[in-house]
Amino acid sequence: MATPAVPAPLGHPGGPTRRRGRALATLAASGLVVAGLLVGGPAVAPAQDACPEPYAPLASVDQYSGSTATLPEVPGDDVVLDTAEVVAGAVGPLDSDGDGQPDEIGPRETVSDPATVTRGDGTLTFVRAGAVVSISGNAGDLDGDGRDEILVSVGASAGVGEVQSFVVPGTTGPGTHDPADVGIEAGDRVAPIPDRDGDGVVELLDVAVGFEGGFLVNGPTRVLSGAAVIAVGAPGDATDLPALVQAPGALLAFADLGGPLPVLITGEVVGPPGEETEGILHLADEGGDEAFTTDPYPFVVSYTSTFARPRLVVGDQGTFLALAQGERSAARAYLWRVDDPCGALPTGTAPTTEVPPASTPVTSPAAAPITADATFTG
Secondary structure (H helix, E strand, O other), X not given: OOOOOOOOOOOOOOHHHHHXXXXXHHHHHOOOOOOOOOOOOOOOOOOOOOOOOOEOOOEEEEOOOOOOOOOOOOOOEEXXXXXXXXXXXXXXXXXXXXXXXXXXXXXXXXXXXXXXXXEOOEEEEEOOOOOEEEEEEEEEOOOOOOOOXXXXXXXXXXXXXXXXXXXXXXXXXXXXXXXXXXXXXXXXXXXXXXXXXXXXXXXXXXXXXXXXXXXXEEEEEXXXXXXXXXXXXXXXXXXXXXXXXXXXXXXXXXXXXXXXXOEEEEEEEEOOOXXXXXXXXXXXXXXXXXXXXXXXXXXXXOOOOOOOOOEEEEEOXXXXXXXXXXXXXXXXXXXXXXXXXXXXXXXXXXXXXXXXXXXXXXXXXXXXXXXXXXXXXX
8 A cells, every 4th residue: 555645734833833823722712612622721611601603704795796895804824724635645646456556547538438447456447327437536545454445436427416425445356347336335525534533544524415406505514434434345335324523514624723633614505595595604623513603694606616715814913714705606705703703803904894784593503512423503
């Protein structure tokens, strides 16, 4: 098996790391951090009356076509991580026969071409009639036999749509296979992430994807034990396994607040899909503890995306969560202050914004600590 890439440390030398540490300390002092987010420190109980969740934005602006309004610029470092780098840090190149040489993943010249993995003992070809099959990559060596498992996805089209992801054991021999016959179904869109439960085996991140009323709706986001998935055996179905962590909505990004694990930022669509609906952002650690939930505010859901990339800015004057949508995926942009949700914008910041509209109450309970076998409720 190829040697996995070593994940880069989450902290970086210099000012940004110190500010991230202060961001964690400030979150704790404000009562927003619950068990698991602090590094080596005691759990901090949420504040009872200071500023109840869900939190409203400090500023919002229209982003309809032709609008020139922008969110206030806040000083600091954007600590949102490249999701592809987080995934790449969990595993190395695919080596499903354990010969120490990377396997060759066959490119598809057209959407009808089969997906192939060529290795020392031959070629594995994955096909399914009427479907598009592709190799998502390396699931990691989940059973410790020295062979990486293969992630194979099956979809109805080459673009956005519903998909199935299968973990195909590295012991599967060369030949032509339907992934369902030789693999373990693990979810919709699946990728490996670094070990979370301390067993030395990478975990599998699953983000559900589906359509309702003609619009793309994402979620929930689940973290499954890689060891538990491979233990199901092939052919098999691991989609009903209990999740190590489950959060509402789709994973939008990982963020580095200086802790041992990246923080999760997820986005949840609330209400029936349509041109205008409501969205909620959740900020949580990957142990399953929710630290920050936004008030539902209007979003426009596009046919291809729900949320854009968020920004989590850590600076000397505070920690700020910003979501500036693309013109096809929302009508407004929002700015929240994570370390002091009911506080103010940084000194000297000129808000060129409107007063945020009052939100319509929806069913979205306040945040609460999450256990390993529970799910988010907010």
